[in-house]
Amino acid sequence: MKYSKPYLSPSEQIELLVSRGMHVQDTDVAQQYLVGIGYYRLSAYWFPFRKKIPSSPVPAPSITGRYMVLDEFVEDANFQNIIDIYNFDRKLRLIILDALERIEIALRTDVALLLGKLSPVAHRHQQYLNGNFTRHIPKEKNNTRHFEWLERQDHLFLRSKEIFAQHFKTKYNSDAHPPIWIAVEAWDFGLLSVFFQGMKPEDQNNIALKYKIPNGLLLSKWIRSLNDCRNICAHHGRLWDRGVVNYPEWEQLSDNEFLCHILMNKVSCRKIYSTFLCIAYFMRSMSFGADWLKDFILHMQSFPAGSCLSLSDAGFPKDWETLPIWVIDQ
Template identity: 45%
Template sequence: MHYAKPYRAIDQQIGLIESRGMTVPDWDKAAEYLRRIGYYRLSAYWHPFRKRLTDAGGKHTIIDDFKPDADFKSVVDLYAFDKGLRLILLDGLERIEISLRTEVALAIGKHDPFGHRRPDLLDGRFVRPERPRQICHADWLESLDQKAVRSKEEFAVHFRTKYPDSQMPIWIAVELLDFGPLSMLLEGMKFKDQEGICSSYKIPRPHLLTTWIRSLAGVRNVCAHHARLWNKPLTNQPSLARSGELPDLDHLRTSPGSNGRLYAAACIVRYMLREISPRSKWHERLAAHMSTFPARPVISLEAAGFSDGWSSLSLWSGNT
């Protein structure tokens, strides 16, 4: 289809959403938010307020008109809440990312300072992908080398200047890796090396670790791009521990599809931070922020997997 929607000035944007049933009591404030945040970005937050029609066959269709009592302030409040939520998640994810860089560097570096470049020290499925579009070691390494050449970080410039004929050892190279490429390297490591990292976080098996980190990488990507987070389905769903394997996470198994919602990712962050930063108050800050959710008849925390009483569960109580 050819995109044919016309350009609309700010006052026309407000008129449009009013014509669709949203209450905009203060045009000046609405204009300020639309100019500062943008119509398209805010539209992600008024999506739950749009009407849904159901045909005779049970098929649902979201239309442009809004449900009764939809108001612009609720949309802005939800946007502000989500912004704060992203910042809290980013703080926890940063701690995990930095810790994981160190764990990966230690696990690979003990074999060879340049072990990340050696196919014989990595899992065969990473070296020779089984699926046509699966990331492979050669592509991953090419991307890393491009970053090493182009990076303007002080440590990278210093290394290129002092060692112009050398590649970076793993303990320096990991500092160039964002969460996504780092998760790919983790998945591409030998099983025994993954097991060693699991033990640092008290995670019983590598499959849990790799799917957890892949999922968290997706959450970080959403946060880094300032996109809607609070009720967005997880792109990469983390695997759930077996019943009794990690008792504090057993409650995730009681709700079908719970590993596809943000709450599951928050649980993983909390679980890993207990080992990484045992004195951290991250869980308390998250609970305090979630209590400020701008609840309305059409939106709730349950859409993101946060059920009633979640913060009183054993995972979230205390610092242990």
Template identity: 40%
Template sequence: MGGLLTLMRYSKPYLTIPEQRELLERRGMTVADPAKCEEYLRRIGYYRLSAYWFPFRQLSQNPEGTHTLANNFKPGTTFKNATDLYAFDKGLRLIVLDAIERIEVSVRTEFALAMGSISPLAHRDRNNFNRRFSQFAPPRTQSMYQGWLQKLDEKAANSNEEFAEHFRTKYAREIMPIWIAVELLDFSPLSIGLSQLKHQQQQAIAASYGGISFRLIQSWIRSLCNVRNICAHHSRLWNKPVINQPAIPRRGEAPDLDHIATAPDTNKRVYATLAVMRLLLKEINPRTRWATRLKGHVATFPNDAPNISLKDAGFPDNWHQLPLWS
């Protein structure tokens, strides 16, 4: 029937490591060192590595003029092309995680300061957040705020962190103040709480980041949550479309980002995320050498591999010479 999804039966057979290598060769991939190829397949896995030979697969044209990704590889593709790209992406994820850690710690502190300025338990009063945080409609049985607070309470009651156990022991009948409780929030619920602050607290946080619009800050933090999850799960990052794309400032709103303000769909690739992280780090730690490390790593991109380019990750020409990266 029209509109119904046709279900397919999975029928691919189990393949041993040598059979996996032979399959790649039959599909047109050059394997210069079979033993090393099999070592990679055993240590990393066929499926994980397949994300890195994806750009090297051929396109086949359908009768109606559309294209389908074929199993065969483009001429000149080598197994080393895929493993070089894998190694580059692994290094990129580590550099990104380092920046996100610094940003997360900073945002956590700013959230605690903004709420703590109201009262030690300001986070337990829904009136200290935007009204929509407390609203809900059937079939939901609780508001976002109630769910957020419930998860925080569960963390406070069950966390094995030393500071949490110490607080439960010494202050058994007390509720954690926000500047302690905030340390129990994972990055995602932290970003949710941040986005629901009232205007006065939003402006205080924006001021601490050099006056960057809070509209941009909350969008960037939400986007970085997704990027962090990609890195934490060791997934491909370098050319993956970004979910929850970071908002791009209007021209002149953040001059260091003007070079991406007018480029179409620029925030759908990782470069825009890297640029946002760089801008935040300039405010958080002006002396950081993170940008230098990133530029050094990007210089190792395997440019000799056919059919891939840094443009696939959203990098503009001569990006490293822009004021943002100086």
């Protein structure tokens, strides 16, 4: 199918929005936002304000779930509310990135301290890792996941302009490999996530216990979800009401006072709230974590709710502020 929609200038974009029922109080301000942010980035934030009707039995590109989404907006859709939600989400991403940075650095250090005792280059050798990671070649692949992971890690270290990396590459031969306590400093969250999956279960468990998580397999699934969240934030994607693909799991947590409330809530389990819950649980175990939790709670309480939107769209349970995980000692 050939793309046939015409180019529209910002002023024409406003005309289109108004024709579809969007209230625009100040066209000059609206044009500034459309120029500075872009129509299609903002469209993710006005999507919930579009009218919906029950879907027909005939499949169509505009059908989402049980509803067909129309171009027209609901009666009280207004451009300022869209901007308020956009700005709320932008600040939310910064708050979440702050927590994810702390979690990523802590986990990388955990891995380095644990495996470094076994060998300075334990991350490169089969005997220190899970055999499925180091020996099994997945279907339609030419190499093991460990081989591909090492290629990616070595490429990142080779490209790194950080002082520690430059010093190592200057001082040692080109075929020398940095020890794990240096190598981890060049890892991104994706490398950490894949490597943690490739560790031996007993080593995963040792790290999980530090954070009062029942086992390493559960922690591995949490890390995958955190990595997805980090990628959304890093690419400036819409976060606040995002559905989750690699959602965290909650096995063996029915007795955990901070997490048990989500076990029977299928909506919360599959929305971004579940990832926020993981982050909050980590932050409770870290220095200055209480300060982060206070900032996060205050920000979520400032959500610019409207007739179409509420925090329940992000999976937040009713009266979420009263749950133990979100109650901060003064």
